[in-house]
Amino acid sequence: MDYCLKELQGKTSHDPYFNHNKIMNKCVFVNGPVIVGAGPSGLAAAACLTSKGVQSLVLERSNCIASLWQLKTYDRLSLHLPKQFCELPLMPFPHDFPTYPTKQQFIKYLELYAITFNIRPLFNQTVVSACYDRSLGLWRIRTDTTTTASSTEFVTRWLIVATGENAEAVVPDIEGMEEFDGSIMHTSLYKSGEIFKRKKVLVVGCGNSGMEVCLDLCNHHATPSLVVRDTVHVLPREMLGKSTFGLSMWLLKWLPMRLVDRFLLITSRLLLGDTSRLGLDRPEIGPLELKNLSGKTPVLDVGTLAKIKSGDIKVCPGIKRLLKHHTVEFVNGQTEEYDAIILATGYKSNVPSWLKEKEMFSEKDGLPKRPFPNGWKGECGLYAVGFTKRGLLGASIDAKKIAEHIHQYFQ
Incomplete structure (x- = not known):
């Protein structure tokens, strides 16, 4: 620790990672991994390490665990997949939880998970840079404390990036946004359709979030329209009395992916009808193959499709531009x-903004360059968890691998 302090005192104004507006009041050597992010992925990594007898330090920029779930999700949200596919390593969901736990139940589960494995993150710590010091053979992680004008440097042998694929909201640059007189918000700020009662609302984005927000708006007596800019696979949440996801995983044990995709599409056509007649054209590639190639998740219908069929939700083409007086012009020339x-336009990784490393993560999308299942490990003690595009199940797989790999150094 003394050496780290001396190194810090010796830094000059030419150091690109030093923020002179902050007071660097301490430097901490961590005799174990540092995990950036206290979401489900970070908690899973910390728990797996604890089970191996390895203590870790979790840094979190917010003031709570799972901040995306607690602070940036809508009230009606529930898990889209059955709970057995969403549990974190070493601890199942409580038996009395429903098949699809609610947002509140999932947060309760995560809080109990943190208590069970004695995970106590350092909150309000925004990581501003992390770089590998080759002269020391250690990672130097600098944070700003959001509640005070201070900064801290953490030094460690292992850095686990657990900020995930959904760290920052994606807000598209639509022509005329400054001209539009109505309110514009990202789904990260949307809680309930109650405040939109009897109002006309345009939802941009036809993924699971966009579909559910439209349904929520209908349930609160708003009049929603849905912008569909691309093709989309809409599947029933359950088939033949089983979850569509669970049935797909079981079929993949016996059949090739293309046959399973064909089964899903035929069954969906029987249960949901021809979605293209509703303005929801399907991609040419099947839902599982598309997910495997691009990470694009199919929509699991929870009732929105019935509202589209009844006319309660109107499907619109892409937006060309926004105009004054609450007006939207669509690409087909129509205005309303x-x-x-x-904006149900999703999220993105923020890793390139703070991780000073060019080999493991892509600067374009902030995801590991190597695809699943090989994206969890980088060089020089760098790891990634929660970037598989396979949800909580993928994060759990990576967390177990990381803990096993780091544990070898403590034997």
């Missing part, structure tokens, strides 16, 4: 007025 626009 809306009281508000909700």
